[in-house]
Amino acid sequence: MDFKIGEVIGLMAKTMPFLVFRFVIYFAITLAYIVATGMGAALGYGIGMIGGEPGTFSFFGGLFGFGVVSAVAYLMREYLLYMVKAGHIAVLVELMDGKELPQGRSQIEHAQSVVRERFAESSVLFGVDQLIKAVLRAFNRMFFTVTMFIPIPGMRNVAKFINTVVNLSLTYLDEVILAHSIRTKSENPWRSSRTAMILYAQNYKAFLKNAFFLAFIIWGLTLLVFLLILGPMVALVTFIPAMAGPLALITALVFAWGVKQSVIEPIGMTALMQVFFKVTEGQQPNPEWEAKLEGVSKKFGEFKHKASEWDRGQGASPIPADEPPQGGAPV
Numbered sequence: 001m002d003f004k005i006g007e008v009i010g011l012m013a014k015t016m017p018f019l020v021f022r023f024v025i026y027f028a029i030t031l032a033y034i035v036a037t038g039m040g041a042a043l044g045y046g047i048g049m050i051g052g053e054p055g056t057f058s059f060f061g062g063l064f065g066f067g068v069v070s071a072v073a074y075l076m077r078e079y080l081l082y083m084v085k086a087g088h089i090a091v092l093v094e095l096m097d098g099k100e101l102p103q104g105r106s107q108i109e110h111a112q113s114v115v116r117e118r119f120a121e122s123s124v125l126f127g128v129d130q131l132i133k134a135v136l137r138a139f140n141r142m143f144f145t146v147t148m149f150i151p152i153p154g155m156r157n158v159a160k161f162i163n164t165v166v167n168l169s170l171t172y173l174d175e176v177i178l179a180h181s182i183r184t185k186s187e188n189p190w191r192s193s194r195t196a197m198i199l200y201a202q203n204y205k206a207f208l209k210n211a212f213f214l215a216f217i218i219w220g221l222t223l224l225v226f227l228l229i230l231g232p233m234v235a236l237v238t239f240i241p242a243m244a245g246p247l248a249l250i251t252a253l254v255f256a257w258g259v260k261q262s263v264i265e266p267i268g269m270t271a272l273m274q275v276f277f278k279v280t281e282g283q284q285p286n287p288e289w290e291a292k293l294e295g296v297s298k299k300f301g302e303f304k305h306k307a308s309e310w311d312r313g314q315g316a317s318p319i320p321a322d323e324p325p326q327g328g329a330p331v
Contacts, residue, residue, distance in 0.1 A: 001213050002206060002278050003271035011270050014095055017107045018088045023262040025084055030258030032069045034251045040065025066250065081129055082122035086182075087111035089175055092270055093183045096277065118182055119189055125178070128189050131299055131306075132174040135197055138297035143204050172269040173200065173207070176276045183277070188310050194303035198285035199276075201293055206279045210272065218260075218268045225264075226256035 012019060044061020048054035090111040091101055102110050119125040177196040178189075186192030200207065230252040293300045 002210050003214075003274040005217070005271070008267055008270045008274065011092055011095055012266060014101070015088060015091050015107070015266075017103065018084075018091060018111070019263060019266065021108055022084055022088065022266070025080065026258045026262040029069070029073055030254055032072075033066060033254040036065035036069045037062045037250055037254075038065070040068075062250065078122050078126040082115065082119075082125050083112065085175055086115045086119070086125055086178060088266060089179045089269070089273075090114040090182050092273060093179050096273070097183070114182065118186065124189065127306075128181075128193055129174050129178065131302060132177050132193055132197065134299040135293065135297045135303075136173055138299070139197075139201060139204075139293060142296050143201075172265065172272050175269050176200075176272045179273050180276070188307050190303050190310050191307040194300070194307065195285055196276075197293060197300070197303075198290050199280040199283055202283070202286045202289040203279045207272070207275060210275045214268050214271055217271075218264055221264050221267075222256055222260045225259045226252055229255045 041058045041062030044057035044059070044064075045054045047061070048057025087108060088111065091107060091114075094101060094114075101107055115125065119128070177193055177200065180186075180196035180199075181189045181192040184192055230249070
């Protein structure tokens, strides 16, 4: 492994204000899911009693409540990225570079000022993040598969399952690439993100190896949380007999998701940040991998166009195509 789990846990402890901040945000979302789903199910159950089909109405009532909160959470995704995830990335980068950070609320305020300096506004960060995700999805479909390491025909189905789990553990890569922009103090987030994706692509086998280990850590912890909360959820929803089983399952899944987003996800994200900074140290973008990315995803070409637009909009002088990697001078 190219990450050190002990150091990752230590970084989590040093950014405890952000972990608490994340927990409050995602716990509020989790609570909204549970309350909306439960109230929808209870209301549907009551209506269903009139028509003699309480189970059916209860199910659709709970589904409606779940859908309403999902829609609100979807609309909040830009805010969550800008205020929560990017801010946490900013303080983690500074800690990895040996800098001292303020504690308490001031740590969160400091992080948000760093993010504003790099990305100006939430819409810029969100646009960069969405484009990164599009390119990564195309690249990972083409190159990321553990079947290359398991050539035995009888093991293909096992390999496909493992590959699915590993790819789920790679969902933090867009945040790792954003970390590169913050660490290099780039004045052009589009150009630095483009550079980071090339560095990632030319080291993709190292990321595959580490994602394999992270898959067991991240999803093992998530499963443990789910199993621990399932029992209490069953006890809480027994007031709706027709929906007790499904409702307990849904609420336990949502609660496990909330804990994963607030506590477990930062562990995976920080570990992959360690991997990226370690394996790309001192490297320059390889033109061959740049060409491969352009061939895999048309979206990758948009980064060059967006970078030029950013320079014109900021009134910047021409900047070299690729800034110095990992801790280089500001571009």
